Amino acid sequence: MHRHSQAPTQPTVAGHPDTTGSAAAVLRAVLDHGPVARTLVGRATGLSPAAVSRQTADLISLGLLRELPPPSTPPRAGRPFIPLDIDTRHHVACGVHIAVPFITFSLVDLRGRVLAQENIPHQGVAVEVLRQIGGHLPGFMARHARGNRPIGLGVVTGGRVDPQRGVIVEHGLLGWRDVPVCQALAAVTTLPVYVDGHARALAQAEILFGDPRARRSLVHLFVGNVVDAAIATGGTVHRGPHSGAGDVAHLSLSDVPVTCPCGRSGCVQAAISEQTLVKRAVRDGMIPTPDLGSLTEAVRGGDPRARTLLRDRLRLIGRVVAMLLDMIDPEVLVFTEYTTIFLPELLADLYEEIAAHSRVCTDPERTVLSSRFGPQALAVAAGATVLDAVHRSPRSLYPVLPVPMRPGPSTRGSAR
Template identity: 80%
Template sequence: MPVQNQSPAPSATVGHSDTTGSAAAVLRAVLDHGPVARTLIGRATGLSPAVVSRQTADLISLGLLRELPAPSTPPRAGRPFVPLDIDTQRHLACGVHIAVHAITFALVDLRGQVVAQENVPHQGVAHEVLRQIVQYLPGFVARHSRGNRPLGLGVVTGGWVDPQRGVIIEHGLLGWRDVPVRQVLAAATGLPVHVDSHARALAQAEIMFGDPRARRSLVHLFVGNVVDAAIATGGAVHWGPHSGAGDVAHLPLADRSVSCPCGRSGCVQAAISERVLVERAFQEGMISKADMWTLLDAARCGDPRVLTLFRDRLRVIGRVVALLLDMIDPEVLVLTEAAAIFLPDLLTDLYEQIAAHSRVCDSPERIVLPTRFGPQSLAVAASATVLDAVHRSPRSLSPARATPGSRLPD
């Protein structure tokens, strides 16, 4: 019997009596409005001045907030206010994204900004990929973390992932089953390890740092080599009792002549994944190397055949998006897909299909947004689970946990 089928709901902004909720609400208010005065934090959260004062002091000592210099012209009456902002200098979240051919290592600050990112190819064997991560990580952190120990390690990938057990249940394209990622990497690194699907992790990132509407309801659709989605309401990403929420790869929405490795035909992933797109372009002689970056370069150079390929794919994606909009009716749907990031002029094809097929959405340009993280979306996805844990429960960050090499609060 599952005990939980959603990620824990984030703190609302008002009415906190518990300390953890108050700390999270204060951090949220500074994330939204910073640099900001304490009085405005009180107004945004509904917390009393005494509680705001205590919480901000604690968050400063934990290295999550910092005071900025007071303005040179103080207000006419009362004490000059000292603005507070998120401290992006001290703590970093570390993330690892496992794609079909490569591992992305990332360090991201508390505002979700990527500090460092490195990509390393892998050969696709699960235990070797985990060993590669263990071997590569210390050097990567040492090169970029300014001597600070990361807050934790996020590991994300496509396919079916159980965040509670920290296990990749199934990754069809890699042929992985039941890979105990957290167990292996927590033991090897000593860091708290958070494991999730990249679609759900990016949904968490949109809730933390994106359009405020995403906190009310959000669908995130990821189209890479893997196609999968995430659904969030009230700021919480839905996992489902089997951690299977968001598996849209085999929705039968594509041309029935397309057969899928799953044995059926017309599956979305078999029709629109990057692998299929690149392979088709290569076989039809549009590109000399079967590689997504080569294909994007050809599109940016205006090759009409390649642009048509991307447009056709966006039109299928438009039908998938329309279905998701009608099923879930979210305030916002975020799309992470190569054309949405690198060829935004093509989005009119997507919007046309959504308008033609959706019953609820009559203004797709307002509801359907490209990912705000652009080419850094894999790095942000990898680290988002760690940031989410800190932003939800800032007091879980104990200075005593710091190890040699970490800067302790002053």
């Protein structure tokens, strides 16, 4: 369960007991197949026609489903076919992603589509970053919500995050430890606040909106300034008793001569992170400042040294992917890495390296997928924590009131 700013109660629908699982199943079926007829929802969920009717009526009243006009072609026999679809007209999930250099604010609809996104820089001090978030949110919502009702705030970042307590336990690159994100922001926004690691949040997004195989078993690998992973089976992301599942930053690439801040040599994050990549590009005179966009443009401009640098890094990423495939053997592995989003022709090097090093993956191009969310991955990740909660428990919307956010945050707790 995620940490909430308030403990939502689950009311029952008049005349029958609470059936949150059935409501979630119906919502999931419409998400997967909509626009879709009620009869097909019944087949997908195994629910009786009466149960489907009750659940759809309830979900329509919540603004989660809607009926579309019947098709223009007349039905062959029986009652008219009235399609059901996800209702994206009323609710939005608000998201915040905390990266090393900047904060991404986003609004995401119930189908995971990014409606608005803004980036602002930060200076890295935890208390001040939380103040920035609380101060920026009201204006961001006023500019972009357009009357839609925010159903929650998702806050995600790299490092080790405890969703139960809503705390960033450790973010090595930012130097943060035990930062009480939920406590600080719940009092400011009056919304339920969901806090998680960005790799786990992206895994949730893939389960909701990505390849259907992801619901059976999935590994998500995030390669940015932070390198981390998430593991999911049966549609549930594993966190571990210490919220440490997916920590791959210090897996060893023993033959890579790079020293990690932890004191060891060859750690994955030290070898393949964006920081390592752009620093090397500056050192070798490929770009004037450590900026990934500039390096990508150098490749597009025909710089052979820049292309070789990216290809060599992708081969290292391919070795990491092969390790994860052999350890976990998932149905699908999804990776989020920005150079391949803009230079997809480089994926051939990644697939070649996976094939050379994995003992179980015989078809890398089928098993290993680039994130479907592309440049909007960080924006989707933040909203996905909220969307996951709503799709798992649709009636959690009942206690959320459309109360305006209060500007002028006062951050509780301290970061050390």
